[in-house]
Amino acid sequence: MNGQPLTEQAPAAALRLGTRRSALAMAQSGMVAREVTRLTGRPVELVEITTYGDTSREALAQIGGTGVFVSALRDALLEGRIDFAVHSLKDLPTAAPEGLALAAVPEREDARDALVAAEGLTLDELVEKLAGAGRAARIGTGSPRRMAQLNAWARARGAQLETVAIRGNVDTRIGYVTGGELDAVVLATAGLNRLGRGAEISQHLDPELMIPAPGQGALAIECATADADLTAALAALDHAPTRVAVAAERALLATLEAGCSAPVAALATWSPENELQLDGVVGDPDGAALLKMSANGPIVLDETAEQQARALGHALAARLLDAGAATLMGERAR
Numbered sequence: 001m002n003g004q005p006l007t008e009q010a011p012a013a014a015l016r017l018g019t020r021r022s023a024l025a026m027a028q029s030g031m032v033a034r035e036v037t038r039l040t041g042r043p044v045e046l047v048e049i050t051t052y053g054d055t056s057r058e059a060l061a062q063i064g065g066t067g068v069f070v071s072a073l074r075d076a077l078l079e080g081r082i083d084f085a086v087h088s089l090k091d092l093p094t095a096a097p098e099g100l101a102l103a104a105v106p107e108r109e110d111a112r113d114a115l116v117a118a119e120g121l122t123l124d125e126l127v128e129k130l131a132g133a134g135r136a137a138r139i140g141t142g143s144p145r146r147m148a149q150l151n152a153w154a155r156a157r158g159a160q161l162e163t164v165a166i167r168g169n170v171d172t173r174i175g176y177v178t179g180g181e182l183d184a185v186v187l188a189t190a191g192l193n194r195l196g197r198g199a200e201i202s203q204h205l206d207p208e209l210m211i212p213a214p215g216q217g218a219l220a221i222e223c224a225t226a227d228a229d230l231t232a233a234l235a236a237l238d239h240a241p242t243r244v245a246v247a248a249e250r251a252l253l254a255t256l257e258a259g260c261s262a263p264v265a266a267l268a269t270w271s272p273e274n275e276l277q278l279d280g281v282v283g284d285p286d287g288a289a290l291l292k293m294s295a296n297g298p299i300v301l302d303e304t305a306e307q308q309a310r311a312l313g314h315a316l317a318a319r320l321l322d323a324g325a326a327t328l329m330g331e332r333a334r
């Protein structure tokens, strides 16, 4: 730094990994940093990026959700203030940004949503217990997708359940349950596991009950396209089956022209025969109408695999649109 000549033993300069300050972002970035060092031998330093959305909850609601976090990291990448960034893939807009490469999609964590309920109860037990007490189960979530599927589940079995819109980080959300304001909250299993809080989950919500958000449980590692060496090095963290599965999920989302807060769910899973099964749901938050469809196809894991997966996603989205998905989502948007 101060003009000393480099010696042969000079350690490689640390790669700068830009991260938000939230506990989940720090946990995810820390895990990826260790993996990058293990696989490439390069040291990694965390660089905190503070966003407008981090400083103001009100602002976050107004400027439109998680997109602001992603943009701040992307600006830092494009301006060369950081070398790479880790995003929750489900928070990433479907449009590919100019000048940035999706260098790796590491192996997906558990994609399922999770119920965190008082006394460790399951959804069935909770609803039954509170019916006995003469009231509806109050379940917190800020996600129209989770609301739609919870309410549809309750309608189908005549259960008393009320969804309550909440915001905030994982601590705040679980605090509503431990503080007694709510009977349960729904969060992503992956986030809880990465925070070391998996033991607080009272029930994993299987896809039959709730299909997760497109890309849930997966991470995206992004860097500048111009940094070809780093793009190639980061590819060591890529997990092709995950990358291809989320390509199908995100193609469905993109074709429906829905954003990360839309009541759209999608999950692609691999069968042992290399068939990709894609399940998609579009609904309205009160669960009165829920469109659920599946598509599947054999996918060859070659260089066209993502293209094949996207075709599956587009085709399923087209079928959902034919069945009235646009009307369902349009009614919500207006």
Ligand SMILES: NCc1[nH]cc(CCC(=O)O)c1CC(=O)O
Pocket: 066, 088, 089, 090, 091, 186, 187, 188, 189, 190, 191, 192, 215, 216, 217, 218, 219
């Ligand atoms: N929308 C916020 C967000 N973005 C990613 C995760 C969890 C981790 C993941 O899905 O990879 C969460 C929290 C949640 O939905 O509970």
